[in-house]
Amino acid sequence: MFVGRRSELAMMQRRYRRQGYECVVLYGRRRVGKTALIREFIRDKEAIFFTGMETTAQENLDSFSQCIYDFQGGHGTAPVYPDFQAAFDAVTGLAETRKLVLVIDEFPYLAKSYPGISSLLQVQIDHVWKDRDIYLILCGSSMSFMEKQVLGHQSPLFGRRTAQLKLQPFTIFEAQEFFPDMEPEKLAVLYGLTGGIPLYLGQMSRDATIDEDVMENFLDPMAYLFEEPSNLLKQEVREPATYNAIIQAVATGSTKVSQIATKTGLETSACVVYLKNLIGLGIIKKEYPFGESHSRKSIYLLKDSMFRFWYRFIPTHYSQIQNGMAEVAWQRIKPHLPDFMGQVFEDICLQWLWRENAGGRLPFVFDDAGRWWGGDPRTHKQTELDIVAGNAEGELLFGECKWRNELVDQDVLELLLYRGGLFQALRKEYMIFAKRGFSERCLREAAGNEHIHLVTFAQMMHR
Structure with missing residues (x-):
């Protein structure tokens, strides 16, 4: 069953309804659902679907020839075109009498086997x-590859696209379509465990408990997700052991290049290269304090929360898991789940803010949002804010996210107001997001200030 991707499908359908040539460049990290999106799009259309392989140019030509032959209703093994030019000419002939979709999936593999394919396509x-x-x-x-060799200025294909789409993992609101009747708190944990990747969400059970889902999918040596991060890295990089070490360092709290270098024993300059590659794979992100995009205070974090969970907990319990002690491993991991969910909840709150922002349902429309950290000039200590959102007009929104079972009390609100006071702004709004709710004291204080907004997780998921 295909779920979500409404806006992406709508964009592709709008392009299809136009007359004439269209070229959509679709890319994104592995397992994010690119192929599923394409297959849903072409379900009712005449289409040739070819997948590039990590093999020779000749074998790719053989496969492409077969795809064209099958489209024409051929049976058995296809006659092979002498070259890709002849294959493209055949596609041109087929498009003379119909609107034709030509899909080249895994285009980087094809380009690696036949470097001239981009220039050939350009012509x-x-x-x-x-x-x-x-x-x-x-x-x-x-x-x-897609950003440099297809979309980049130096690419022969530059300017030939009519649209591009970088497919992102699901937001929690899209993930909710997988499990429409699931209790929101359980959904949030499953979302954190899977990082919003459709393929991983599909591994989770609607009826199982969180304990059962974790033990069946992460703590079972035969489970798909038990080896998934390692398998994914082996597909993408030449030195998986080094990348494993870097990811684990970041997952366990090393966020600066110097810290990562110390933890892994690598040179700082080498670390920077590896981190850049991991950013390109969508596994790690480089983050700056809000409003300080050129700051030297940048840190590295795991963008993918499934990787964050796996590298934080699985390696340290690997021997137990391999020896059938999943229950023991889970009992040691489980107490740390609320802490793990803290960052997941921050991501969810940002998603909610962007959604409400797009719908014009916030006190003002913001242009950008993110985390902030820096020095407090009053205490001379480091401090941070979970969320700061603002615009060019000088309006700021400060947010605090609390994923805990206890009701959020007045002290959290007072601290948020204090930290917001560190900023100069024409207008300030304050928002607290709570897993469960707020104490009577907190509710009373907020009721007397129109710039304070208290939001529960249930309210976020209700719309």
Whole structure:
């Protein structure tokens, strides 16, 4: 069953309804659902679907020839075209009498086996397909390749696309479509465990408890997700052991290059290169304090919360898991789950803010949002804010996110007001997000100030 991706499908459908040539470049990290999106899009259309393989140019040509042959209703093994130019000419012929979708999935693999394919496509587009009713989709998981070799200024294909789509993991609101009747708190934990990746969400059970889902999917040596991060890295990088060490260092609290270098025993300059590659894979992100995009206070965090969970907890319990002690491992991991969920909840709160912002349901429309950390000039200590959102007009919103079973009390609100006082702004709004709710004292204080907004997780998930 296909779930979500309404806006992405709508964009692709709008392009399809146009007459003439279209080229959509679709990319995103592995397992995010690119191929599923394409298959849903072409379900009711005439389409040739070819997947590039990590093999020779000849084998890719053989496969492409077979795809064209199958589209024409051929049976058995296809006659192979002498070269890709001849194959593209055949596609042109098929598009003379119909609107035709041509999908080249895993385009980076094809380009690696045949480096001239981008230039060949450029010529084909410029001299033939731009006057045909052809809808070309170029899809790939190597984000650095797609951004540089397909979308980049130096690429032969630069300027040939009519749209591009970087597919992101699901938000929690899209994940809710997987489990429409699930209790929100359980959904939030499953969302954190899977990082919003559709394939991983599909591994989770609607009926199992959190304990059962974790033990069946992460703490079972035969489970798909038990080896998934390692398998994913082996597909993408040449030195998986080094990347494993870096990811684990970040997952366990090393967020600065110097800390990561010390933890892994690598040179700082080497760390920077590895981190850049991990950013390109969508596993790690480089974050700056809100409003300080050129600050030297940047830190590295795991962008993918499934990787965050796996690298924080699985390696340290690996021997127990391999020896059938999943229950013991889980009892040691479980007390740390609320702390793990803290960052997940911050991500969820940001998603909610962006959604409400787009709908015009906030006190003002903000342009950017993120975390902030820095020095407090009054105490001369480091402090931080979970969320700061603002705009060019000088309006700021400060947010605090609390994933805990206890009701949020007045002290949390007072601290948020104090930290907001460290900023100069024409207008300030304060928002606290709570897993369970707020104490009577907190509610009373907020009731007397129109700039204070208290939001429960249940309210966030209700719309």
